[in-house]
Amino acid sequence: MHRARVIGFLAFLSGHAGVPSRENNSIVRNDLPQVLSGLWFDEIFLPSRRYLDCLKGDQAESASAAFWSEFSQPERNALERFHRFFELRLEMMERGLKRGDGEDILNFWSHTVKDAALALNSFHSHLEKSYEQLGK
Numbered sequence: 787m788h789r790a791r792v793i794g795f796l797a798f799l800s801g802h803a804g805v806p807s808r809e810n811n812s813i814v815r816n817d818l819p820q821v822l823s824g825l826w827f828d829e830i831f832l833p834s835r836r837y838l839d840c841l842k843g844d845q846a847e848s849a850s851a852a853f854w855s856e857f858s859q860p861e862r863n864a865l866e867r868f869h870r871f872f873e874l875r876l877e878m879m880e881r882g883l884k885r886g887d888g889e890d891i892l893n894f895w896s897h898t899v900k901d902a903a904l905a906l907n908s909f910h911s912h913l914e915k916s917y918e919q920l921g922k
Contacts, residue, residue: 789856791830792865793909795822800903819895823876831869864908871901 799822832853854862879894 787856788830788832788853792857793906795826795830796868796902796906796909798822800899800906819898823872826869826872831865833869861908864905868901868905872898875901 833850857865875894875898882894
């Protein structure tokens with residue numbers, strides 16, 4: 787369950803799910819980065835120590851263990867890297883908003899999309915095997 791949600795989110799965010807990127811689609815909601823950020827921090831990446839707007843507090847070790855059990859070590863490394871960069875970029879964007887710098891928001895989003903694509907690459911060998919099994 788966690789694995790499918792993570793892969794689906796990364797595929798959507800990076801445009802690999804047949805969804806146009808924000809830069810190429812003027813009908814995408816203006817608050818899409820905020821909505822997707824909240825989804826990642828609040829719903830999808832369970833080991834996160836924070837919600838989008840606050841700290842989560844104590845987490846059940848069993849929930850975190852169940853989440854990580856669905857991923858190989860290279861996939862875990864990629865997810866942790868993506869999450870760290872996402873948190874860092876979110877903090878940078880928040881500082882930019884306080885300064886009134888709209889350029890930071892565009893940079894935040896384009897870099898986050900690229901980071902999602904890099905993380906998704908760690909799943910490609912698994913996805914290729916899944917597609918092969920579906921074709922049999």
